[in-house]
Amino acid sequence: MKNPYPRSFSHIGLSVPDITKAVHFYQEVLGWYVIMEPSEVFEDNSPIGQMCTDVFGPGWGSFKIAHLSTSDKVGIELFEFPNNEDPENNFEFWKTGIFHFCVQDPDVEGLVEKIVEHGGKQRMPIREYYPGDKPYRMVYCEDPFGNLLEIYSHSYELTYSQGAY
Numbered sequence: 001m002k003n004p005y006p007r008s009f010s011h012i013g014l015s016v017p018d019i020t021k022a023v024h025f026y027q028e029v030l031g032w033y034v035i036m037e038p039s040e041v042f043e044d045n046s047p048i049g050q051m052c053t054d055v056f057g058p059g060w061g062s063f064k065i066a067h068l069s070t071s072d073k074v075g076i077e078l079f080e081f082p083n084n085e086d087p088e089n090n091f092e093f094w095k096t097g098i099f100h101f102c103v104q105d106p107d108v109e110g111l112v113e114k115i116v117e118h119g120g121k122q123r124m125p126i127r128e129y130y131p132g133d134k135p136y137r138m139v140y141c142e143d144p145f146g147n148l149l150e151i152y153s154h155s156y157e158l159t160y161s162q163g164a165y
Helices: 019-029 047-056 108-117 156-160
Strands: 011-015 033-042 062-069 075-080 101-104 127-130 134-142 148-152
Touching: 019 033, 019 062, 019 075, 019 108, 033 047, 033 075, 108 134, 108 148, 134 156
Parallel strands: 011 075, 101 148
Antiparallel strands: 033 062, 062 075, 127 134, 134 148
16 A cells, blocks of 8 residues: 555635626735636536536536636636535534635734725634744734634744644
8 A cells, every 4th residue: 555645735615606706816915827717617518517416416506716826826716606504613523524724824913904904804803823933923813704714923843843732
């Protein structure tokens, strides 16, 4: 049996209530590249229609989709489904599944300010991982659509390479 090797991260899919506003937010606030403008996908016999039926099951009808990319080539797939619903509580961290994504920016304060200016929220004060020792900072925010967004000042590897907290 071969040893496993680390796979690269390809993309994450986010469901949003308004794809046009979401593309604008992510482009203006995080600077992500738009690689495919919002378009509509229909339940039909096209290759993408068949793929979506495999994923969603029959009867999904149609939805809007857009594709963005980060500077390090990670894809952001935005979906706007008809009759979308906001969750009662978007921060059910005790439930299994994905509950946030994280970006890296050395200007944590500046990015938080920009997120709030564009309709998002800061969920907590900016905190240091190793106060007085290393300048690694983090904060949780929300985009205007309720998706949880964490910001790190430094890379994941640097932040955790010191070991236990």
